[in-house]
Amino acid sequence: MTPARTLATAGRVLSQIRHDPRTIGLLLVVPSLLIGLVAWIFTDTDVFATIGPAMIALFPFIVMFLVTSIATLRERRSGTLERLFSMPLGKGDFILGYALAFGLLAIFQTAIAVSWAVWVCGLEIEGSIWLLFAVAVSDALLGTALGLLASAFARTEFQVVQFMPVLVFPQILLGGIFLPRDQLPEVLQAIGDALPLSFAIDALTAVADGSEDAAWIWGKVLVIGAWIVGSIVLGSITLRRRTP
Template identity: 50%
Template sequence: MSSTATFATFRRILTQLRHDPRAVALLIAMPTVLMVLLRFVLNSAQRFSGIAPALLGIFPFTIMFLITSITTLRERTTGTLERLMTMPIGKLDLVFGYALAFGLLAVVQVTVAVSVSLAWLGLAITGSMWTLLLITTLDALLGTALGLFVSAFARTEFQAIQFMPVIVLPQFLLCGLFVPRGAMGWLLNAASDVLPLSYAVDALTQVARSAEVDGVLLRNMLIVACCAVLALVLGAATLRRRTP
């Protein structure tokens, strides 16, 4: 890997995003809008505080997955990535450059959503705000990494969107948001154990209920981070020097 090549890709993506301010504004604002909607639908600060921490991870994860997969697919299908691959630049340089650019957006997105939820919507947590922010950022980065990875298996933007019910929705249903994972049948529990979003939701739930940073919390955060890095490495492996 070359830091120069990685940051060159990072700057190129940010330049492209700067020319589409409406899309960037929508991307940053959407999780916050969803949290505001949830607060008024529940109409109870207590109920909101019970479910909001998990959704602070799920909403950015889902949105970043969709945006990243569609944007990266567009660059694949228009030949941009193929032209870049003819230059002396490594696959990991490209993928991590994309991850840094979209990751920066994810950090801003999550910071706004967490700040509004804590300061205005009445979200109450026992743990540290910074720990909550770190976990939700890791979750958004995981969505970014998975979006980069699955873009290799789609030929059109519609196909990219079709990966959402395959990759995102099963994790949404099995992460413990609706039913505790321990209360599921053994098969569903086993499936939940191999899905990274489950560990993100476990970590967020623990931060909401406890101020202790123990080994379980650190383990869950490490699993989410490692899954994001693994997805990026697999995404780099799918890049081709020429279109088949």
């Protein structure tokens, strides 16, 4: 794995996305629109003040997971990946290049989503807005990394969607969005506490209400980072050249 090949892969991916306005819209606009819809639904209540940080975690995470996994899988199904691997390009170069490309898009996506939630939807933030942005970026990168991992195992786009009940839905149900995790049955609470999206939701909520200090929040970000690195490494190890 070399930096030049990794950066070349990232540049190629960004060039492809630049010519796909629908994907750009899905990545950059849809999460903010969904956050705005939730804020609108609860416009006359205080509910959005409570669940708003979780929405910042949820929608970019789901969108990044779907787009990254499907885009990566199409490279393999079309035979592009096999042709790339006939050149001096390793699996690590490919996976990390995709992670860098979609990671850059995740930064723009997060900047739009956080700005929309705070300055348009009226989400009140007691802590640092920059810390909120940092946690939100790590959450979007988590969706990217898990999407890359799912694409390494899936054979079709439909199978990618089938991975959502395995990798995404349990994190939503057990992340504390619908019911605080300390009110869940003991086993489910233990599982929920270990899932990476829970760390993002906890950190974003803590920044929003100012309930924890920066050191505690950065500790959550480090755990999310460990999940990101682990997913990318596992994805590069298990990636196949071509779908059978």
